[in-house]
Amino acid sequence: MRLRQIEVFYAIMTTGSLRRAAEVLHVSQPAASKVLRYAEQSLGFALFERKxxxxxxxxxxxxxxxxxxxxxGKLSDLRRLTHNLRYARDGHSISIGCVPSLGLSLIPRVIQNYxxxxxxxxxxxxALHGSxxxxxxxxxxLDLGVVFGDYAREGLTAHHIADIPLVxxxxxxxxxxxxxxDIDPARYLGLSEKDPTAGLLEMALDEAGIEATPAIRxxxxxxxxxxxxxxxxxTIVDALTVLHHPGLPRPCTxxxxxxxxxTVLFRADYALSHISRDILKLMRRELGVDLQTLATMV
Known part of the structure; x- marks a missing residue:
């Protein structure tokens, strides 16, 4: 099938009628019908029956x-890619992914300042999970990803920007x-096993000889x-979450x-734009402010 034939087939399947498909494709109904007929002839079987x-x-x-x-789906990805490439070339666009905790604490302030x-x-x-x-x-x-953990992969560059205490x-x-x-395992709320923090905590708990199977994750x-x-x-969470979540008790170290x-992630074959470099500087600055504030809380 040719791409135009696939477009007509897809439009009919998604709209439910030849008339609406023709409207979506901005062609006449006879023209869409002709493309469909040629598609069925080339395939050797019917795609639709009239009932x-x-x-x-x-x-x-x-x-x-x-x-x-x-x-x-691939065509949609291609359109998005060409859009991103066009705006990245012009130097006035950036796409950032961050883990939810940072999306509720660090990143909004960075974007506000930028x-x-x-x-x-x-x-x-x-706001996405690391994987x-x-x-x-x-x-x-995405141009940049901001995560907890390193997520080392071939073809990926990781910039460590800070160590965030767990509290x-x-x-x-x-x-x-x-x-x-001294933590009560019966009251302990756990994180998803896919979270890098959860893996770190479970190793620490094992080394301390604690068997904790949280009833809630x-x-x-x-x-x-x-x-x-x-x-x-x-529960044990990153300190940034505690700083920017109102109504919580004072954290314990x-x-x-x-x-x-x-960590900030980006493709190894991706040259950081001036926007990305400025965003990185702001992240480091805002993290410094948060860590100083935390020092006064604990």
Missing amino acids: GGRLVPTREAQIMLPHVNAIF RAEHPNTEITID EIVSRIFNHD LIDKEREGGSIALT VRTHFMAAELVRLGVGC LSPPLSVTC
Whole structure:
């Protein structure tokens, strides 16, 4: 099938009629009908049957549809890529992915400060989990990814920008220092096993001889913190979440201390634009402010 024939087939399948398909494609109905007829002739089987004035997809059409969906998904990716390349070339666009905790703490302030100086820059921000960020960087959907952990991959450059302390939050124990062995495992709220912080904590708990099987696990530090705010239990999260989540108890430092790396990711074959470099500087500055504030809290 030629691309135009695939377009007509896809339009009919998604709109449900030849008339609406022709409208979507900005062609006349006879022209769309002609393309469909040629497609069926080249394939050697019918794609639709007429029943009560409607076009009903044949079994063969239904089998083809997932493959056609994949083609149009790739075309959509290509359009997005060319858009990103065009605006990156012109130097006034950036696309950033960040883990949810940073999307609720660090990144909004960075964008606020950058936007104040560069009001005409087009900025796209997505809050995603680390593996999704890596995938979208490789797919050219993101210029920068900001994650916890390093996510080392071939073809990916990782810039370490700060070590973020992990802290305990618990309404029954505010402030001070606490050993892992003093945390109540029955009240402990865990993070998703896919979270880099969760892996770090589980190793530390194992070394301390603690068997903790949380009855509740969540995918984001923010949700874990909100459960603590509601009195559900206690949890260990990154300090940035605590700083920017109102209503939480005063955090406790861990003894021995634990921290998670905050890392900026981008493609190894991607030359950082001046926008990306400016954003990186702002991240480091804002993280410095947060870490100084944290020092006064614990």
